[in-house]
Amino acid sequence: GAVVSQHPSWVICKSGTSVKIECRSLDFQATTMFWYRQFPKQSLMLMATSNEGSKATYEQGVEKDKFLINHASLTLSTLTVTSAHPEDSSFYICSAEGPGSAKNIQYFGAGTRLSVL
Amino acid sequence: AQKITQTQPGMFVQEKEAVTLDCTYDTSDQSYGLFWYKQPSSGEMIFLIYQGSYDEQNATEGRYSLNFQKARKSANLVISASQLGDSAMYFCAMREGRKGSARQLTFGSGTQLTVLP
Numbered sequence: 001g002a003v004v005s006q007h008p009s010w011v012i013c014k015s016g017t018s019v020k021i022e023c024r025s026l027d028f029q030a031t032t033m034f035w036y037r038q039f040p041k042q043s044l045m046l047m048a049t050s051n052e053g054s055k056a057t058y059e060q061g062v063e064k065d066k067f068l069i070n071h072a073s074l075t076l077s078t079l080t081v082t083s084a085h086p087e088d089s090s091f092y093i094c095s096a097e098g099p100g101s102a103k104n105i106q107y108f109g110a111g112t113r114l115s116v117l
Numbered sequence: 118a119q120k121i122t123q124t125q126p127g128m129f130v131q132e133k134e135a136v137t138l139d140c141t142y143d144t145s146d147q148s149y150g151l152f153w154y155k156q157p158s159s160g161e162m163i164f165l166i167y168q169g170s171y172d173e174q175n176a177t178e179g180r181y182s183l184n185f186q187k188a189r190k191s192a193n194l195v196i197s198a199s200q201l202g203d204s205a206m207y208f209c210a211m212r213e214g215r216k217g218s219a220r221q222l223t224f225g226s227g228t229q230l231t232v233l234p
Contacts, residue, residue, distance in 0.1 A: 001164060034221055043208065043224045044162075091160055097220070104150050104169070104212070106222055108162035 002028050002098040006109025013084055014117055021079045021112045023094035029074035030096035034106065035067075038091040047092075050077040084116045120144065121211050121225035128230050130199045137184070138194040138228045140209030146170075148214040151192040152222065153183065157205040165207075168192060199232045206230075 003026040013019050023033055031052045036044040048069050049057040056069035066088075068080040077096075081088050093111040098104070122141045130136035142151065153165040168176045168183045176183045184193040196203055206229050210222040 032220065043226050044222075046221045046223075049221060093160070093162060095162070095222075105152070105164055105167055106212075107164060108154070111160040111162075113160070 001105070002026075002096070002107045004030075004094065004096050004107045004109045006094055006112060008112060009110055010113045012115045012117065015085050016083055019081045019084055019114060021081075021092055021094075021114075023077045023079070023096070023109050025075045025096045028096075028099035030077075030099075031074060033071060033077040033094055033096045035069060035077075035079050036093050036095070038093060038111075040091075044093065047079075052077075081114065084114070086116045089114055089116045119225075120223045121209055123209055123225035123228050125228045126226070128228055129233055130196075130230065131233050132199055132201060134199055135195060135197045136199055136230065138196070138207050138209075138230065140192045140194065140225060142190050142192060142209075142211050144190075144211065144213050146214035150212040151183070151185070152210040152212070153181070153192075153194045154208045154210060155203075155205045156208060156227075162208070166194065196230075201232050201234060204230060204232045 005024045007022045033050040035047045037047050038044045046059050047062045050069045050071040052071045058064045071077040095106040095108045120143050149170045151168045155163040166176050166178045166181045166183050168185045175185050180197045182195045206227045208227045209225040212222050
């Protein structure tokens with residue numbers, strides 16, 4: 001299947017700092033990527049849909065100024081958690097729709113565990 | 118109402134036995150897709166199998182098969198010949214018809230599968 005790379009896999013930061021998470025589609029172009037958040041022992045909740053060359057579409061209740069999404073190329077979307085606070089500590093995971101005949105399938109990155117001190 | 122319901126928070130199965138993980142869904146769309154993902158403790162989401170609403174045959178991928186019963190709106194995952202490495206959280210997900218931003222996946226609450234030696 002298609003490979004999605006996510007970096008970093010784990011980050012610890014101080015309260016008030018910003019953290020950038022990268023999501024890359026390897027060997028295929030992804031015009032649409034998705035960002036999810038997952039709390040321990042819970043399911044994935046969609047945060048936003050990232051569209052190449054246009055503004056991201058945020059789900060209700062997700063602060064767009066808090067979670068900045070940039071999809072500047074067909075292979076890269078970034079999520080920046082601005083002025084992070086302990087309540088932002090979570091597991092963040094991205095996905096991309098597969099290429100060609102696999103377009104119906106969403107392939108996920110390995111996720112990023114964010115801990116805000 | 119929940120769009121995806123997984124009623125089994127935890128399941129145990131003996132190694133080499135088959136196991137069925139339940140999933141029911143709710144949608145008014147005629148066109149939709151159903152997915153199963155595996156999430157080991159490392160956190161990555163691994164795509165297992167996909168069933169389109171118009172697919173007449175049940176999907177199969179190696180040891181995984183999807184028991185699709187459209188009238189009952191169920192999409193159970195069957196894992197044959199369980200292996201210790203199958204121990205993980207399993208999520209059922211649905212993508213509804215292509216309208217607006219409806220391409221995102223909606224996930225169930227997950228089933229934690231433990232394979233016993």
